Each structure stands twice: as structure tokens, then as C-alpha cells.
Amino acid sequence: MTVQSALKGRVAADHGSTRRMRRGVSEGLAGYLFLIPWFIGLAVIVVGPMVASLYLSFTNYNPLGSPKWIGLDNYTRMFTADPRYLKAVRVTVTYVVLSVPLQLVFALLLALALDKGMRALNFYRSVYYxxxxxGGSVAIALLWRQVFGDSGLVNQVLGFFGIHAGSWIGDPDTSLYTLVTLSVWMFGAPMIIFLAGLRQIPTMYYEAAMVDGAGPLRTFFKITLPLLSPVIFFNLILQTISAFQAFTPAYVVSDGTGGPVDSTLFYTLYLYQEGFPNLRMGYASALAWVLLAVIGIITAINFVVSKYWVFYGDEG
Amino acid sequence: MNTKSTFRTPAGRFLRHLVLVGFGLVMIYPLLWMISSSFKPEDEIFTDKSLIPKNVTLENYVHGWTALPNSFATFFINSGIIVAGAIVGNLFACSLAAFAFARLKFPLRKLWFSIMLGMLMLPHHVILIPQYILFSKLGWVNTFLPLIVPKFLATDAFFIFLMVQFIRTLPRELDEAARIDGCGFFGTFFRVILPLARPALATTAIFTFIWTYNDFLTPLIYLSSPEKATVPLALRSFMDAESGSSFGPLFAMSVVALAPIFGFFIAAQKYLVRGVATTGLK
Known part of the structure; x- marks a missing residue:
């Protein structure tokens, strides 16, 4: 060891020790100190209840008694002996499959229409947002009940054109679609994310496309869409997860029943009904774990499939 | 941005604004209809199709405000307490966690960080029932505690993530300068990072406000007595109490319920723009 490097070492050590004195605690300890609330939350509010919920899902549990182990009975009952459950799955899947793509298409179209530097851009953005x-509030769900009700806004407009329809909420064939409309109506949030994504695309690509004589459609499919695909993917994941968990509109529109004829019986609404009013907490826990598994699987599939259509600039 | 040549001409530009305004109007129309109906006498709501009421009345608001055994003032106070608690909790706990994840090196940081990211995607419903059992064992059912205390334990991972992303954009030289000037980790956090992270804190406060204020499921589960109800719960029972016959007061109270979100949105938008502008100047 040369004198110089030895000196350097000593200086560094001194520096280190004075720094440690000033800080009071080491960085490693400080990290854990800052995370104390989060750790407590993780253990008590998240992981603990998750484990408990997994255990309860194998039991027959009514909060007035104690849990009774019944093995996989809850899970087999779901798929073999519970038509309401299968109905809830059908309703939820229909809702997700319709509302997520529609919402994203609207969000993307409007984001494209709101061109950079156009007049009143901020105004439009606010109005659409x-x-x-x-939309998530009870007040809006109540409004939706009236808008699609017997003598509501929609039928007033249709009446103007000479079309007379009954209540859209009261008809089991259409009630779910009124909730899809409500979800599409809330396209503003993904639109804002798309707008931010569009800003990231360098204008030189568009200039080059113009020089090469590409038309607007070709530019859209060859430049905008591939470069925006990571943002589309992000929105897709986010909206799918939240669509599976939709609760308030279905509860409010159907008075908590999921009716008419279970046509708006969202998965989460059924889970709530079983767990709270019906006090079948073991069964409801099993429902929750199936939901978690389904969301996990769909998110994983989305990630795998994304390799074939999402384009990350740094790879190419 | 796009080579939509038709939109470049003055006529095209006008056409585009026409479409955008028209579309915006269709979107906002249900809201306008609700506001307008709330000022109409009961018998004119479904007969008078014009947006501007012929006979403006405040009757719906007067009747609606006190239609339930408790007045809406009670429900607003309840919602206010819960929202305020949630905002303080989220700002406190999420910023502490975010600082650790964004700035400090500690053992297993990567592991904890990925667990935090996993919590982002966790459906709340999985823990709903055991959480209820836990809080009922603690005797917290029918109090505001189950709605506030979890926020002080940084359970809204979304905001941790948001703040981590923001703190990472702040130059590290600031931390080092603070340390040379004798600041410890807590000093650096309180005096350097927190003041600079104000835009992220504002975003957190705004979204906590909107989500907590709108939340329906949690109060539905935990708050059973009518005088503890939040605004959304009250609106719901309002619909039952009026048994769907009188829409005027229902619309009026819906407007009142939406007003804070709307007001907060307008006010906070300004703050956000200013926040972005000041950080952009650095």
C-alpha cells in the first residue's frame, strides 16, 4: 500500500465517521426507520389479512360462530352448485370485455384529435377529464339511473325522434350496457395518459414520414401506434384491473341487488352480498381469492402477449 | 403533429372545434340536465324539456338538505373528518416510505420495493373480509378509524410509487449539499426533499380527497348508524327514503355532493399548473 492510498483511506474513514456522527444513524437503519409505518401496514393491513383470507376460504365461517374447516368445498361449490356465481362471472366478463376496449378507443381518438398547440386545448382536456x-361517485350512479330510466334523458331524446322505449335500467337485456356507457363516459383519465404519451413521440418522425409522402392513415399505423404501444399497454392493464373491481355503479343502480334478474350482478357485488348481508365470510373469501387469481392470470397473459405488439424504442 | 391536412385549413379547424365542442356537450349534458332539474319544481322535471327552468325554485335544496333524520351538514362533517384524516395520513406515511425507496440504500431494498409494486395491483377485495374481522375485534366498527388509520400505514401504494418517481427526478446534489451542511437523513427529508416534492404532495392530496370522498364500499361496510354516514352513503339511503318518487331533492343533493369535487378540481388544477411551472423553471 502506498502512502498516498493509505492517506486516502484514512481521510475516507474520517469522513465516513464524521458523517455517521452527524447523521446519528447509518443509512441502512435510516431506510428501515422511514419504512416503519409501511411495514406495519404491510403486516397488519395487507399480508396478515391476506393469509387470514386464504385460510377462511377453506372454512365455513359466520362471524357469530367460529371457522369450520371444509377443505375445497367453497371452491367446488362455486363452479358446480352456484348458478348466481356463474352469472356474476358472465356479467363481469361481459362488462370488462366491452367497457375496457371501448373506453380506450374513445380515449385514444380524443387524444389524437386534441392536437398539440391547438386553441383551447386545456379547456377541452378539462371538460373531457x-x-x-x-364518475365513481354515488351521485353520478344515481344520475345514471334517471338518465336511463323510464322517462329519463335518453328516452326524452329518443321520443323526439318518435322512438318510444321503456326503462333501460329496468330491462335485464339492457341494464348492463347502461353501466358500460358509464364506464366509457369516464374515458378522460386514459386520455390524459395518451396525451402525455403522444407528446413523447419526436416530431422528426412525422416530418420524415411527410417527406416520404406517407398519408395520415399510414403515419398513424406506422408511427403513432407503434410508438404509443407502451402507453396503450399501460392503460390496458390499469383499466382491466379496475374494471374487474367495479362496484359502486352496479350497487347503486340495482339497489344492491344486482338486478333486474341479476343482470348487473358484478363479481364484487356478489362478493359483498355473500360476505356482509349474508354473512358467509368463508365463501366470500374464496370468491376473493378466485378474483385475485383471475386478475393475476389476465395481467400475466397481457404481459406475455405484449411482447408481440408492444414496441419499446430502445429494443429496435 | 399529424399530417391531417384537412384540419390545417381555417374551415377544417372550425370543423374540428365544432366536433370537439359538440362531443363535449353530449358528455356534459347529463350533468347540465341534473343541475337544471334540481332547480325545477317537481312536476316539471320530466315535462319541461328545456335546460333553462321556466320557474326557478330552491325548494328541492331546502327539502333535500333536511329530508333525512340528520341534515346533510352532519354527513358533510363526517366526510370532511374522514377525508382530512386520510389526506394527512397519506402525506405523512407515503412520503416517508417514498423517501426511503427513492434515496436510501438499505438491505433488501429491491425486494421491499417490488412488494410495494405488487401491492399496486392487489384487488382491495381480497383483504376486505379479514380486515373487517380485525377491525370489529378492535371494536372499530361504526367509527371512522377503519377509514383513516390504514392511511397512516401507507397502504395506498399508488401514492408511494408516485412520490418515488417524483423524488427520483430531484438532483441528488441537493441531498449531498444538505448533508455537508450538517443535515441528517431526517433533516434532508424534511428540509430539502419535502419542500421540493410539493407538486407530488399536492397530487397525492387531490387524489386522496377525490377517492376517499367518493369511496362507497368502505363506509358501506363500516358505518352502520345513520348519524355516522358519509355523503355518498346518505345519498344512497336518500333514494330509499324517497322511494324513487321525488327526483328534485335527489338531484339537488347530488349536485351538492358533487360540488366539493368540482370545486377542488378547479382550485387544485391551478395549484398543479403552478407547481409544474415552478419546478419546470429549475
Whole structure:
């Protein structure tokens, strides 16, 4: 060891020790200190209940008694002996499959229409975004009940054209679609994310495309869409997960029943009904774990499939 | 941006604005209809199709405000307490966690960070029932505690993630300068990072406000007595109480319920723009 490097070492050590004195605690310890609330939350509010919920899903549990182990009975009952459950799955899948793509298409179209530097861009953005903020509320779900009700706004407009329809909410064939409309109405949030994504695309690509004589459609499919695909993917994951968990609109529109004839019986609504009003907490826990598994699997599939259509610039 | 040549001409530009305004109007129309109906006498709501009421009345608001055994003032106070608690909790706990993840090196950091990211995608429903059992064992059912305490334990991973992303954009030289000036980790956090992270804190506060205020499932499960109800719960029972016959007061109270979100949105938008502008200047 040369004198120089030895000196350097000593200086570094001194520096280190004075720094440690000033800080009071080492960085490693400080990290854990800052995370204390999060660790408590993780253990008590998240992981503990998750483990408990997994255990309860193998039991017959009513909060007035104690859990009774019944093995896989809850899970087999779901798929073999519970028509309401299968109905809830059908309703939820229909809702997700319709509302997520429709919402994303609207979000993308509007984001494209709101061109960079156009007049009143901020105004339009706010107007289109507002429903996303309000849409999750009970007030809007109540409004939807009236808008699609017997003498509601939709039928007033249709009446103007000489078409007379009954209540869209009260008809089991259409009630679910009114909720899909509500979800599409809230396209503002993904639109904002698309707008930010569009800003990231360098204008030189568009200039080059123009020089090469590409038309608007070709430019869209060859430049905008591939470069925006990571953002589309992000929105797809986010909206799918939240669509599976939709609860408030179905509860409010159907008075908590999921009716008419279980046509708006969302998965989460059925879970709530079983767990709370019916006090079948073991069964409801099993329902919750199946939901978690399904969301996990669909997210995983999305990630695998994304390799074939999502384009990350740094790879190419 | 796009080579939509038709939109470049003045006529095209006008056409585009026409479409955008028209579409916006269709979207906002249900809201306008609700506001307008709330000022109409009961018998004119479904007969008078014009947006501007012929006879403006405040009757719906007066009647609606006190139609339930408790007035809406109670429900607003309840919602206010819960929302305020949730905002303080999220700002406190999520910023602490975010600072650790964004700035400090500690053993197993990567593992904890990926667990935090996993929590982002966790459906709340999985823990709903055991959480209820836990809180009922603690005797917290029918109090505001189950709605506030979890926020002080950084259970909204989304906000941790948001703040981590933001803190990572702040130059590390600031931390080092603070340390040379004698600041410890807590000093650096409180005096350097927190003030600079104000835009992220504002975003957290705004979204916590909107999500907590709109939340329906959690109060539905935990708050059973009518005088503890939040605004959304009250609106729901309002519909039952009026048994769907009188829409005027229902619309009026819906407007009142949406007003805070709307107001917060307008006010906070300004703050956000200013926040972005000041950080952009650095």
C-alpha cells in the first residue's frame, strides 16, 4: 500500500465517521426507520389479512360462530352448485370485455384529435377529464339511473325522434350496457395518459414520414401506434384491473341487488352480498381469492402477449 | 403533429372545434340536465324539456338538505373528518416510505420495493373480509378509524410509487449539499426533499380527497348508524327514503355532493399548473 492510498483511506474513514456522527444513524437503519409505518401496514393491513383470507376460504365461517374447516368445498361449490356465481362471472366478463376496449378507443381518438398547440386545448382536456373524477361517485350512479330510466334523458331524446322505449335500467337485456356507457363516459383519465404519451413521440418522425409522402392513415399505423404501444399497454392493464373491481355503479343502480334478474350482478357485488348481508365470510373469501387469481392470470397473459405488439424504442 | 391536412385549413379547424365542442356537450349534458332539474319544481322535471327552468325554485335544496333524520351538514362533517384524516395520513406515511425507496440504500431494498409494486395491483377485495374481522375485534366498527388509520400505514401504494418517481427526478446534489451542511437523513427529508416534492404532495392530496370522498364500499361496510354516514352513503339511503318518487331533492343533493369535487378540481388544477411551472423553471 502506498502512502498516498493509505492517506486516502484514512481521510475516507474520517469522513465516513464524521458523517455517521452527524447523521446519528447509518443509512441502512435510516431506510428501515422511514419504512416503519409501511411495514406495519404491510403486516397488519395487507399480508396478515391476506393469509387470514386464504385460510377462511377453506372454512365455513359466520362471524357469530367460529371457522369450520371444509377443505375445497367453497371452491367446488362455486363452479358446480352456484348458478348466481356463474352469472356474476358472465356479467363481469361481459362488462370488462366491452367497457375496457371501448373506453380506450374513445380515449385514444380524443387524444389524437386534441392536437398539440391547438386553441383551447386545456379547456377541452378539462371538460373531457371531469367525468373521470365524478364518475365513481354515488351521485353520478344515481344520475345514471334517471338518465336511463323510464322517462329519463335518453328516452326524452329518443321520443323526439318518435322512438318510444321503456326503462333501460329496468330491462335485464339492457341494464348492463347502461353501466358500460358509464364506464366509457369516464374515458378522460386514459386520455390524459395518451396525451402525455403522444407528446413523447419526436416530431422528426412525422416530418420524415411527410417527406416520404406517407398519408395520415399510414403515419398513424406506422408511427403513432407503434410508438404509443407502451402507453396503450399501460392503460390496458390499469383499466382491466379496475374494471374487474367495479362496484359502486352496479350497487347503486340495482339497489344492491344486482338486478333486474341479476343482470348487473358484478363479481364484487356478489362478493359483498355473500360476505356482509349474508354473512358467509368463508365463501366470500374464496370468491376473493378466485378474483385475485383471475386478475393475476389476465395481467400475466397481457404481459406475455405484449411482447408481440408492444414496441419499446430502445429494443429496435 | 399529424399530417391531417384537412384540419390545417381555417374551415377544417372550425370543423374540428365544432366536433370537439359538440362531443363535449353530449358528455356534459347529463350533468347540465341534473343541475337544471334540481332547480325545477317537481312536476316539471320530466315535462319541461328545456335546460333553462321556466320557474326557478330552491325548494328541492331546502327539502333535500333536511329530508333525512340528520341534515346533510352532519354527513358533510363526517366526510370532511374522514377525508382530512386520510389526506394527512397519506402525506405523512407515503412520503416517508417514498423517501426511503427513492434515496436510501438499505438491505433488501429491491425486494421491499417490488412488494410495494405488487401491492399496486392487489384487488382491495381480497383483504376486505379479514380486515373487517380485525377491525370489529378492535371494536372499530361504526367509527371512522377503519377509514383513516390504514392511511397512516401507507397502504395506498399508488401514492408511494408516485412520490418515488417524483423524488427520483430531484438532483441528488441537493441531498449531498444538505448533508455537508450538517443535515441528517431526517433533516434532508424534511428540509430539502419535502419542500421540493410539493407538486407530488399536492397530487397525492387531490387524489386522496377525490377517492376517499367518493369511496362507497368502505363506509358501506363500516358505518352502520345513520348519524355516522358519509355523503355518498346518505345519498344512497336518500333514494330509499324517497322511494324513487321525488327526483328534485335527489338531484339537488347530488349536485351538492358533487360540488366539493368540482370545486377542488378547479382550485387544485391551478395549484398543479403552478407547481409544474415552478419546478419546470429549475
Amino acid at each position: 371531469l367525468p373521470s373524477l365524478l
